[in-house]
Amino acid sequence: MAKKEKSSANSTDAKEQVSWRERFAALGNLPAFFKLVWEVSPGLFLGNAALRLIRAAIPAATLYVGKLIIDQVVALTKHTDTGHDTNYLWWLVAAEFGLAILSTSLGRAVSLMDSLLGDLFANRISIRLMEHAATLDLEQFEDATFYDKLERARRQTSGRTVLLSGVFGQVQELISIGFLAAGLAVYNPWLLLLILVAVTPSFIGDNYFNQRSYSLSRSWTPERRELDYLRYVGASDETAKEVKIFGLSNFLIDRFRSLSWEYYLKNRSLAISRAGWGTLLTGLGTAGYYGAYVWIVMRAVSGQISLGDLTFLAGSFRQVRGSLEGILLQFSSLTQEAIYLQDLFDYFAIEPLIHSPKTVRPFPNPIREGFVFENVGFKYTNSDRWALRNLSFTLQAGEKLALVGENGAGKTTLVKLLARLYDPAEGRILLDGYDLREYDLMELRRNIGVIFQDYTRFKMSAGINIAVGDIDERTNQPRIETSAQRSLADTVIAKLAGGYDQQLGRSFGKGVELSGGEWQKVALGRAYMRDAQLIILDEPTAALDARAEYEVFQRFGKLTEGKSSVIISHRFSTVRMADRILVLENGTLLEIGSHYELLEKDGRYAELFGLQARGYQ
Numbered sequence: 001m002a003k004k005e006k007s008s009a010n011s012t013d014a015k016e017q018v019s020w021r022e023r024f025a026a027l028g029n030l031p032a033f034f035k036l037v038w039e040v041s042p043g044l045f046l047g048n049a050a051l052r053l054i055r056a057a058i059p060a061a062t063l064y065v066g067k068l069i070i071d072q073v074v075a076l077t078k079h080t081d082t083g084h085d086t087n088y089l090w091w092l093v094a095a096e097f098g099l100a101i102l103s104t105s106l107g108r109a110v111s112l113m114d115s116l117l118g119d120l121f122a123n124r125i126s127i128r129l130m131e132h133a134a135t136l137d138l139e140q141f142e143d144a145t146f147y148d149k150l151e152r153a154r155r156q157t158s159g160r161t162v163l164l165s166g167v168f169g170q171v172q173e174l175i176s177i178g179f180l181a182a183g184l185a186v187y188n189p190w191l192l193l194l195i196l197v198a199v200t201p202s203f204i205g206d207n208y209f210n211q212r213s214y215s216l217s218r219s220w221t222p223e224r225r226e227l228d229y230l231r232y233v234g235a236s237d238e239t240a241k242e243v244k245i246f247g248l249s250n251f252l253i254d255r256f257r258s259l260s261w262e263y264y265l266k267n268r269s270l271a272i273s274r275a276g277w278g279t280l281l282t283g284l285g286t287a288g289y290y291g292a293y294v295w296i297v298m299r300a301v302s303g304q305i306s307l308g309d310l311t312f313l314a315g316s317f318r319q320v321r322g323s324l325e326g327i328l329l330q331f332s333s334l335t336q337e338a339i340y341l342q343d344l345f346d347y348f349a350i351e352p353l354i355h356s357p358k359t360v361r362p363f364p365n366p367i368r369e370g371f372v373f374e375n376v377g378f379k380y381t382n383s384d385r386w387a388l389r390n391l392s393f394t395l396q397a398g399e400k401l402a403l404v405g406e407n408g409a410g411k412t413t414l415v416k417l418l419a420r421l422y423d424p425a426e427g428r429i430l431l432d433g434y435d436l437r438e439y440d441l442m443e444l445r446r447n448i449g450v451i452f453q454d455y456t457r458f459k460m461s462a463g464i465n466i467a468v469g470d471i472d473e474r475t476n477q478p479r480i481e482t483s484a485q486r487s488l489a490d491t492v493i494a495k496l497a498g499g500y501d502q503q504l505g506r507s508f509g510k511g512v513e514l515s516g517g518e519w520q521k522v523a524l525g526r527a528y529m530r531d532a533q534l535i536i537l538d539e540p541t542a543a544l545d546a547r548a549e550y551e552v553f554q555r556f557g558k559l560t561e562g563k564s565s566v567i568i569s570h571r572f573s574t575v576r577m578a579d580r581i582l583v584l585e586n587g588t589l590l591e592i593g594s595h596y597e598l599l600e601k602d603g604r605y606a607e608l609f610g611l612q613a614r615g616y617q
């Protein structure tokens with residue numbers, strides 16, 4: 001299944017035009033779609049189908065009762081002396097009234113079920129979207145075409161029940177037509193053929209325009225994302241500061257205006273030609289209908305059919321034409337919806353490249369030998385440059401290693417490889433003698449605690465912001481508080497009115513904003529939440545004041561005794577506390593050794609250390 005979806009995804013990616021064959025092929029997504037809807041609520045699904053079936057019989061029944069009423073009225077007016085049959089007439093009128101009431105009540109019930117099912121379905125798809133996102137690789141998130149797919153899939157979360165009511169509506173209409181057509185065929189089967197011919201032009205026209213509008217919307221996905229982004233940057237608490245200071249609003253608005261105007265113009269020309277052609281082609285259908293109407297009227301005038309027959313035929317004819325037109329139009333929008341569904345399934349079909357092997361090696365506890373980098377090389381997908389190359393070194397068990405190097409040297413990349421956020425393109429990383437890829441991915445990550453320099457400031461409570469280090473322990477308040485003490489976050493939280501329950505960030509309710517250093521102390525608490533064997537801090541103290549930094553590292557040294565740790569820092573006062581220091585330059589290892597060894601060597605480390613030391617003199 002996944003394979004099939006992938007191949008069709010490629011074919012639609014390759015070109016924006018969608019052929020008839022692809023439209024029909026897209027209908028193959030319907031069973032999977034119905035399965036999703038069924039899973040949401042079997043009861044609502046079945047109820048909806050049953051009510052629609054009953055409703056399908058009502059138009060034909062109403063028309064037939066109408067014919068009986070007219071025939072009865074005519075009979076009564078011809079024989080004024082026979083008043084005995086008025087009872088029957090009133091029964092007929094009551095029946096028609098009953099049918100009308102039934103029809104509207106069923107209609108309401110159906111739309112109620114549609115909307116309930118729609119809400120449940122939207123929630124379910126959103127959850128599946130998040131569940132699937134959690135399985136994907138970091139690299140996939142950094143890819144623009146992936147984002148386009150994600151964006152198109154996200155748009156499926158709402159409004160996809162249009163498809164549901166569309167298909168149910170189609171079946172309902174088809175059954176209605178069956179009843180009505182049977183009536184028409186009794187009088188003259190040619191009438192049916194005439195109807196088919198009359199509706200075909202508008203059907204073809206509509207299909208053509210649906211396809212063009214899908215192609216336009218699909219080919220504009222990146223621009224639509226950019227529009228969303230501009231709207232966000234132009235009106236968000238996170239950007240307001242810089243937008244004001246640098247006076248960016250006109251720049252952003254101009255970009256938004258020109259891009260949205262371009263899209264509007266393309267849409268407008270499509271909408272205008274659609275309206276023009278639509279009017280012309282439906283006109284043809286109307287002419288066909290009135291041709292047949294004239295024929296029926298002439299037969300009534302010449303006395304070949306009764307007045308009741310005339311109303312029944314004219315009514316059936318009008319309804320069949322309307323329903324058929326509806327079905328054919330729905331069909332084209334149905335295939336369009338099915339193509340949109342393809343986007344959703346394409347997204348679900350994306351498979352992560354980084355995963356656990358089928359049989360996993362037990363994770364060492366404790367780690368005995370450590371991590372060994374063997375000729376490791378790595379290149380980001382969208383880059384021709386090697387971010388790391390020919391990297392060989394050992395991070396011994398229990399060792400404190402510092403990474404030093406200029407901006408862009410590859411320090412963060414090295415850390416991401418350790419946590420298997422990426423896999424090396426060349427060479428391998430061993431843990432206690434075996435490739436990292438042989439261990440269970442989740443277990444590896446559980447044993448590594450990383451605080452990145454661009455850690456996330458969750459717009460949630462202060463307690464949760466620490467607990468994310470080990471989210472299963474979020475109700476373990478003593479553990480959260482101990483972690484906060486270790487990272488100095490406790491002094492920050494003590495000043496908050498709501499303490500650990502205080503909402504952070506200004507997005508929701510009475511949230512408060514923290515300073516950069518305060519946020520960093522909170523984020524640092526995450527490292528202590530987790531009982532990891534390797535702790536990695538990527539510039540963890542860049543925003544801390546000198547006293548806090550000193551204290552953090554005093555504690556860090558003690559608290560991670562016996563554990564391995566990696567610290568990335570540009571401050572040599574921090575770096576010199578490590579057992580060994582690894583100096584990276586342009587993705588390759590330049591020097592490795594203790595502070596004193598490297599000073600003695602008088603290489604790059606000694607040079608950088610000297611530069612910083614002189615700055616303080």
Ligand SMILES: Nc1ncnc2c1ncn2[C@@H]1O[C@H](COP(=O)(O)OP(=O)(O)OP(=O)(O)O)[C@@H](O)[C@H]1O
Nearest residue numbers: 142380383387405406407408409410411412413414
């Ligand atoms: N997601 C990415 N996609 C493409 N290239 C990337 C990505 N992340 C980093 N790079 C590139 O890889 C190289 C190494 O980046 P890395 O973040 O490892 O550097 P760093 O040593 O941690 O730098 P800094 O001291 O500035 O944090 C840089 O040239 C950077 O431009």
